[in-house]
Amino acid sequence: MALVEISGVNKHFGDFHALKDINLSIEQGEVVVVIGPSGSGKSTLCRTINRLETFESGSITIDGKPLPEEGKALAKLRADVGMVFQSFNLFAHKTILENVTLGPVKVRKQGKAEAEKRAMELLTRVGVEQQAAKYPAQLSGGQQQRVAIARSLAMDPKVMLFDEPTSALDPEMINEVLDVMTGLAKTGMTMVVVTHEMGFARKAADRVIFMADGELVEQATPEEFFTNPQSARAKDFLSKIL
Numbered sequence: 001m002a003l004v005e006i007s008g009v010n011k012h013f014g015d016f017h018a019l020k021d022i023n024l025s026i027e028q029g030e031v032v033v034v035i036g037p038s039g040s041g042k043s044t045l046c047r048t049i050n051r052l053e054t055f056e057s058g059s060i061t062i063d064g065k066p067l068p069e070e071g072k073a074l075a076k077l078r079a080d081v082g083m084v085f086q087s088f089n090l091f092a093h094k095t096i097l098e099n100v101t102l103g104p105v106k107v108r109k110q111g112k113a114e115a116e117k118r119a120m121e122l123l124t125r126v127g128v129e130q131q132a133a134k135y136p137a138q139l140s141g142g143q144q145q146r147v148a149i150a151r152s153l154a155m156d157p158k159v160m161l162f163d164e165p166t167s168a169l170d171p172e173m174i175n176e177v178l179d180v181m182t183g184l185a186k187t188g189m190t191m192v193v194v195t196h197e198m199g200f201a202r203k204a205a206d207r208v209i210f211m212a213d214g215e216l217v218e219q220a221t222p223e224e225f226f227t228n229p230q231s232a233r234a235k236d237f238l239s240k241i242l
């Protein structure tokens with residue numbers, strides 16, 4: 001069984017059909033890039049996998065287990081399924097080090113010393129170890145987003161979701177974040193990445209998923225997708241962005 005199994009998932013917001021019969025299996029270690037026009041349901045899909053949104057029909061399993069509804073099991077799921085958002089969402093009144101140690105201590109029940117040691121390793125890996133004692137507002141957007149990645153990794157997630165992680169960044173900071181993500185992909189992390197960075201998709205993706213109007217319209221290798229898109233909607237989308 002795949003690490004993430006999404007089958008027949010439908011999601012409405014009131015009368016609006018936001019996810020239409022989504023079927024998607026993501027294997028351990030796979031990097032799936034999700035692209036598509038604004039409003040096509042990419043964020044909703046990520047949020048549904050992390051159970052930030054409910055859905056009406058179908059099923060989602062992570063590592064063979066259905067998404068829990070609430071309580072401790074839900075907290076554990078959120079730790080297993082890391083999520084990095086467009087807005088960095090760091091805790092403003094905690095230091096960088098505290099941002100990274102909080103989850104492991106509270107949810108994973110690690111000791112403080114152990115959590116701090118691991119946090120420093122992760123901050124070093126994303127290149128912001130010098131900033132450990134500072135507060136988020138003292139860091140650049142690119143640095144904050146790298147901290148957000150380190151914070152998710154500190155929970156030892158089974159899969160990482162990235163929802164347009166570089167869209168809010170100044171252009172000169174985009175690559176420093178994409179480089180961290182490319183490095184993470186090489187370590188074998190299972191990743192779902194919503195992005196408009198087609199260079200990243202070509203380089204890092206095992207598979208590209210194209211969404212439009214709440215449907216999963218097309219999936220292919222990056223090579224196939226960018227050179228020979230099948231659907232009219234994908235052709236139209238690519239003609240506008242490439």
Ligand code: ADP
Binds near residue numbers: 013
């Ligand atoms: P994308 O990330 O591809 O731009 P979203 O998943 O954010 O698209 O949104 C898909 C559609 O669902 C959009 O039309 C959006 O307006 C709608 N939508 C998203 N969240 C909500 C919500 N909480 N309530 C109502 N409609 C929503």
Ligand code: MG
Binds near residue numbers: 042043044163
């Ligand atoms: Mg979105």
